[in-house]
Amino acid sequence: MLGTQLAQLRDGTPTGLTDADDVVAGFDDALLRGFARVGEQDAAALTALADAVVGTPLGERVAEAVGKVTAGSVGQEHLAALAGARSALLGAAHDALLDQLDTALGRHRAPWTPTGAAGDPSPARAAARSWLHETALAGWRGIDHELLSAVGTPVEAALAEPQSRRLAVLLDGFAAELRAGLPVATMAQVPVRRWADLWSRAVLLAQDGPAPVPAIERVTGRLLPLGVDVHEHETAVQVQLHAILEPADGTPPRLVRVTVGAAKVATIGGPAVWRLLSAYPALLTAIAQRRALTVTDLPAQDGDLHWVDGQAQVGEPADPFATARVLLGTATATALPPLDRHPVAIAEPVLLEGYTVHDDAAAIDLDGHRLAVALDRLPAGGPLTPALVAASSTCLGLIRWDDGRWLLQPLAVQATVKRRPVEAHNGDWADGVTDPKVAKAESRAGDAVAVLRERAGRLLRR
Amino acid sequence: MTDTDGAARRRSVLAVVPPARPRKLAKVPFVELADGRLQGVVSSGSDIERVYVSSVTAGSHAYHCSTNNNRPCGGLRGAPCKHLESLADEAVLQYGVDRVARYLRVDAGEGTQTGVELLSRLDARHEPTSAAVVFSRFLRHLAYLELPASTTVLPELHWFPSTGAGR
Numbered sequence: 001m002l003g004t005q006l007a008q009l010r011d012g013t014p015t016g017l018t019d020a021d022d023v024v025a026g027f028d029d030a031l032l033r034g035f036a037r038v039g040e041q042d043a044a045a046l047t048a049l050a051d052a053v054v055g056t057p058l059g060e061r062v063a064e065a066v067g068k069v070t071a072g073s074v075g076q077e078h079l080a081a082l083a084g085a086r087s088a089l090l091g092a093a094h095d096a097l098l099d100q101l102d103t104a105l106g107r108h109r110a111p112w113t114p115t116g117a118a119g120d121p122s123p124a125r126a127a128a129r130s131w132l133h134e135t136a137l138a139g140w141r142g143i144d145h146e147l148l149s150a151v152g153t154p155v156e157a158a159l160a161e162p163q164s165r166r167l168a169v170l171l172d173g174f175a176a177e178l179r180a181g182l183p184v185a186t187m188a189q190v191p192v193r194r195w196a197d198l199w200s201r202a203v204l205l206a207q208d209g210p211a212p213v214p215a216i217e218r219v220t221g222r223l224l225p226l227g228v229d230v231h232e233h234e235t236a237v238q239v240q241l242h243a244i245l246e247p248a249d250g251t252p253p254r255l256v257r258v259t260v261g262a263a264k265v266a267t268i269g270g271p272a273v274w275r276l277l278s279a280y281p282a283l284l285t286a287i288a289q290r291r292a293l294t295v296t297d298l299p300a301q302d303g304d305l306h307w308v309d310g311q312a313q314v315g316e317p318a319d320p321f322a323t324a325r326v327l328l329g330t331a332t333a334t335a336l337p338p339l340d341r342h343p344v345a346i347a348e349p350v351l352l353e354g355y356t357v358h359d360d361a362a363a364i365d366l367d368g369h370r371l372a373v374a375l376d377r378l379p380a381g382g383p384l385t386p387a388l389v390a391a392s393s394t395c396l397g398l399i400r401w402d403d404g405r406w407l408l409q410p411l412a413v414q415a416t417v418k419r420r421p422v423e424a425h426n427g428d429w430a431d432g433v434t435d436p437k438v439a440k441a442e443s444r445a446g447d448a449v450a451v452l453r454e455r456a457g458r459l460l461r462r
Numbered sequence: 463m464t465d466t467d468g469a470a471r472r473r474s475v476l477a478v479v480p481p482a483r484p485r486k487l488a489k490v491p492f493v494e495l496a497d498g499r500l501q502g503v504v505s506s507g508s509d510i511e512r513v514y515v516s517s518v519t520a521g522s523h524a525y526h527c528s529t530n531n532n533r534p535c536g537g538l539r540g541a542p543c544k545h546l547e548s549l550a551d552e553a554v555l556q557y558g559v560d561r562v563a564r565y566l567r568v569d570a571g572e573g574t575q576t577g578v579e580l581l582s583r584l585d586a587r588h589e590p591t592s593a594a595v596v597f598s599r600f601l602r603h604l605a606y607l608e609l610p611a612s613t614t615v616l617p618e619l620h621w622f623p624s625t626g627a628g629r
């Protein structure tokens with residue numbers, strides 16, 4: 001990425017973004033107080049949301065929903081309409097921001113291909129809708145232990161349905177946060193945007209709408225890793241590899257993602273999460289050793305390769321920085337499915353070189369143009385630390401957007417420590433911790449997975 | 463209230479739940495702050511097949527400890543037993559003393575560092591409760607480890623970055 005491209009990002013804030021953000025913020029505040037009794041200020045905020053989607057296919061349903069909410073008789077279908085309107089606004093913000101980013105980077109993006117068919121009604125989704133309805137009536141301030149204990153039913157039901165995995169994992173992480181926040185009235189700061197985001201997405205996922213369909217194409221070729229983004233809450237971990245696929249059929253290189261994940265518990269964290277992914281040895285080896293992979297006939301959809309470890313072969317060493325230098329500029333990206341669009345989903349791989357670091361690594365400066373660094377996105381299961389970022393001059397990262405500003409999430413850096421060049425990647429410990437100090441601390445803490453599996457073996461099957 | 467005007471107001475991604483701090487699980491495999499209680503499961507020191515279910519209720523500070531078959535713990539003699547002490551100590555290791563104190567609604571005071579010290583600050587009394595709810599939550603907790611790994615993309619996890627490098 002060049003300084004001039006950073007300047008384009010800073011100066012080209014999309015038209016209407018601030019207005020959309022204000023409308024969403026009004027809705028978020030209303031959800032803090034709940035929809036059981038809607039005051040004047042919140043009624044105005046909801047009306048503003050309805051006004052924002054006037055003239056769209058959502059317009060009538062949202063206007064009706066706002067009428068019902070302010071009259072004090074909100075049903076589940078009305079909440080779906082409100083969550084839909086909020087998601088549409090943020091989806092539009094996503095599109096505008098990503099377009100701005102693509103323009104600055106000169107990145108070509110293939111359009112999304114519509115798929116999906118109506119899914120069967122699911123008891124798990126019905127239970128989730130009912131819980132989300134009660135939550136919205138209570139508002140964050142009205143949430144109590146009883147309401148949070150009640151989330152167990154939809155979570156358990158959704159975990160048992162493979163097609164409801166997204167809903168299960170979202171509700172579980174969301175409820176854990178609300179639980180940690182109790183009593184919300186005494187919280188120093190209520191994360192109203194975040195919780196409204198999670199609630200809205202859960203409401204959409206809880207509809208018996210289009211179900212995911214099997215992948216629509218098969219790809220064969222050489223996969224060159226760029227870096228891994230690690231996601232984690234108490235009961236889930238997900239590793240997303242950003243990579244460039246060179247298709248064997250000679251079509252242009254593509255920017256793709258490979259995602260693998262596992263369920264876990266809160267006491268399994270840090271480098272131990274990699275051990276939960278041992279079902280994917282080829283992928284982990286390629287990540288840890290920075291090697292290319294040859295993939296054969298792998299299902300793919302919307303830029304996501306659906307990983308089948310047996311259809312991948314670990315190949316020759318492939319330096320991610322070299323891959324980025326040579327191929328990132330021309331690789332084609334793919335648009336996300338509309339319902340997944342939200343500014344939080346923007347995660348575009350970029351390479352930055354020759355910058356200076358400022359404010360304890362909280363910002364970098366490239367040719368006089370600043371970019372904030374998301375230091376809170378450095379995973380505990382990898383070697384990247386704020387100190388390494390501070391000592392770096394080259395970074396492979398993801399461009400993200402949050403709270404009105406662009407951020408750089410480092411995935412790998414080249415730095416100078418004690419006058420020696422060092423390199424660190426998020427995935428370096430995928431095959432085991434390579435730092436002796438961290439490895440020692442890990443072994444001192446003991447193997448959490450082994451202890452819990454022993455307990456499970458003794459107590460679970462009775 | 464000024465809690466809607468803070469820096470967190472329009473941020474989508476921020477760490478609301480700090481990651482659990484690493485601790486050894488052999489003695490107390492399960493601790494949680496849920497259902498309005500600090501509750502968990504403590505492995506018996508003498509019988510590998512036996513576990514104790516211990517809990518302290520937020521607010522009222524009623525405590526109880528029994529086997530998972532509801533046999534009361536012999537160590538409860540007008541004061542929290544050693545299982546409750548282990549539970550509180552491990553909770554403080556996992557969550558930090560402030561979070562445990564806030565959840566139980568007790569003033570941690572200056573210098574309180576361990577769970578045992580925190581327990582001593584409670585105006586606690588014994589009140590039998592059923593072990594079944596906590597024990598079934600523990601079994602559900604263990605069941606997470608039985609779920610197979612998956613290649614289903616979970617876009618929602620972009621709200622939940624792994625964090626805490628260099629802890």
